[in-house]
Amino acid sequence: MRKAPELYIGGLSEASGHSVHTIRWYETQGLMPGVRRDAGGRRVYEAVHIGWLEFIDQLKRTGMSVAEMQVYAALVMRGRKSLPDRLELLKAHRTRVKAELAKTRAALKLVEQKIDYYDTWLTTGERPAEVPRLGRKR
Amino acid sequence: MRKAPELYIGGLSEASGHSVHTIRWYETQGLMPGVRRDAGGRRVYEAVHIGWLEFIDQLKRTGMSVAEMQVYAALVMRGRKSLPDRLELLKAHRTRVKAELAKTRAALKLVEQKIDYYDTWLTTGERPAEVPRLGRKR
DNA sequence: ATCCAACCTCGAGTAAACTCTAGATCAAGC
């Protein structure tokens, strides 16, 4: 096991793919728990922060707002006793994400129907029957 | 067949779920093709506009920006000769949406792993093995 | 000792997509 190299904001930026500006901004938003400072006032990060930013990214990609990530981060900072709350928050999020995914898949299906419609129109030269509308079956 | 009732912006707002402000803003953005005006200067809509807004909503839900919808709307206004371009635009969009969906599903999976992790931790009282990180297999 | 890159804070600017306000006009009912 070798000693981890010093990880300053530039290194974390490279490792995480976020700009240093963004990382500092995340910190002002309460999204970066447990950041030490060295003697010169520079932020010092650990490997755990790379993993944290990766997880933050997953939350973001699934549509969680910064506001809700703040809540989550605040829970994390409260330690073990916030486990039930964190679990609840993530489960509620999961439910919303699944619903969103279902809606997006349905929307994609309708877009694909439009593609088929245009495709048929273009290849036959004849305007085909209407794309079925929302709220009607088949 | 009965005559369609006059559809003013308030009616379209109700029918589409968009505020009148938004509908007017869409128009300024070139997203509302073929809107007539009556003698008093009021916008007059047809049933087709309800369908149009529904389709716009699908594009939006699948993540298309207003900027790209402008391009699509402009093509629609150019009539039949823009069919190949519309088809191309929608197909490119479909490809992007599928990629986004895949990424979001993967992110959801990681969030669910975190949920399982918390769940195990909470029920056993013991911190379980780490949630697998990105980029590693299993 | 001095240079330069990387860091710091604070505050302003940006982009997207609405959302709202003010002040004016129109039209249908009483």
Next chain:
DNA sequence: GCTTGATCTAGAGTTTACTCGAGGTTGGAT
């Protein structure tokens, strides 16, 4: 004829999530 509610335009304001800039330290290399 008058009121009232819906509509009009033009433009300003809001929200979210960054993104950038100015002006000022810090610290390792020469």
